[in-house]
Amino acid sequence: MLTIATGNKAVAAAVKEVKPSVVAAYPITPQTEIVETIADYVDAGTLSAAYIPVESEHSAMAACIGASITGVRTFTATSSHGLLYMHEMVNWAAAARLPIVMANVNRALGPGWNIWAEHTDSLQERDTGWLQVYVSTVQEAFDTTMMAFRIAEDERVLLPVMVNLDGFTLSHTFQSLETVIPGDYLPPISLPHAIDVEKPCGYGPMTGPDDYFRFRWDIERSMRDSGAVINEAQRIFAEKFKRSYGMTEEYRCEDAEVLVIAMGTLGKEAEVAVDVLRNEGIKAGSLRIRWFRPFPDLDIRGRDVVVIDRDYSFGFGGILADSIRARYSCSVSSVIAGLGGQEVTYNDIAAFVRDRKPGTEHWFGVKA
């Protein structure tokens, strides 16, 4: 069905189509519209799910964990402080190997209170064992949410997936949306380790170093295997629904001499900047990172790289820039921009490229 929707509504619409059995809900700006829309679906009977209006995010993830281990499909959504408040349970969900899907609407962290877009919230959860994907359009939010369930529930993965969308610039922005029904794209969930009273066993008891170590390696192995599962899920999605996605999204990269690397809506804005630069004769391309975990293979050799981070690791650097430096031993021009919803236009991005200085870090808008 063709309609127009916000990023939040698109996520909720996808959740309606994948029919989770249990949804845990706790409000936080700018995510609230997702759980409110799902409440409306449940009230209207268009989604028959148990809707648990929990008393905190720690309990939201805990409720998803308790439901998921019985073998049913679960969903929750959060943002910023909500995500941080559930941190303990975020780790728990991954290590308990539960294919929970969560939408996180990226928002800055307090104090001071700020409700606008920033990626530091989800990037603080990067080491928890969750797959992480960052979307840039309303359609991509819908499609990726749907794919996330298939990927999480694949027995080669069995890890939770976090779908990230930028607060306001995407969560509250209307764009056209084509909704689809997953049909056999999404097989019924079958959790091999679901609780079974016929086969009693202990889940997560005291575990010695050797077994513990093996379990950790298992998570990493699944994380590595998940790349192939993601590619397969995206390929089959393209065949069925005619929209294709990759680990990254490349725009005019083939012959590019300088690449802009970013995530989320800034990555989309960078495509316009690339057109501006190309008109000036600068051979630029945009490489938008969709999947941050597992981290994708990037073809950046021999080119200048400008990395835009809407996040920061204090005392070290932009988290995306650091990941790229570490993996490719390259010198990047790092730009910190858009924190707390700071406005960044395609003209600003074009200027980042023109003014790039490999090996430096530039805080946009801060006078030296």
Next chain:
Amino acid sequence: MTEIPTQEFLRKCSTACAGCGAVLGLRYVLKAAGPDTVLVVPACCTSVMQGIYPNTAFGVPVFNVAFASAAATASGMSAAFRSMGRQTNVIAYGGDGGTVDIGIQALSGALERETDFLYICYDNEAYGNTGMQRSGSTPRGARTTTTPGGKTHSKKDLDRIVAAHNIPYMATACSAYPQDLFKKVRKALSIRGPTFIHILAPCPPGWRYSSEKTVEMGKLAVKTGIWVLYEREYDTLSINAASKAARKKPLALEEYLKPQGRFKGLDEKALTDLRQSMERNWRNLEQEVAGPC
């Protein structure tokens, strides 16, 4: 009549909604507390009504803290002030969500540890900051954005939970009775140890009535008996005059419910439940006043 100081600690640049019961209550809280006071404010409407940095609408320091953390942060602050020999009032001013839901663990801990502070929960019976979702304090039948068909669970009895901690002083209050609120804040701050006040704070956008009716709505809550004004010192309870009068000659509950859009389409079952929980509350309080029989 109690002399209420003319000094204001709440400036006219507050960004609260017109007719906000929470900001009305806070005005009298601050008048009672005076300048040697720090407010500890978790995420809630009060985080917004201060205005935006670098401005502030409040005339005392406000320490904004994470949603779940008000009572615990206030514990630390109070311990520090007292260790410096300072008697500065530490007042946590949190919403119902920040108190009965996400913040209840921290509140319980601070009360049990006999923290020297005043915790005030202003209760607009929903999550106002995020646009009116249900909280544990939303009454049954009320429509919120996460209970579009009306809430199917009852309002959590916060006061009995607090009472179970056997603290030196606790009271209920209502923004529509500022004199009463003023006296209760003064009383609470005169006592060392944990004190608690629960203010019913009518909220025009959340309760869906027009903004000039906030005082009327608060008075109707008391006069119908759905909100009871009382004080408790350790285990000695006294019901306040306005509520005693209401108990003798209560207005019909419908007079309170009808003007509020959030109760539109309330079914018989929810209405019966509201009546029953109101009656249960009264019975509990009256039994407590009468003492063991």
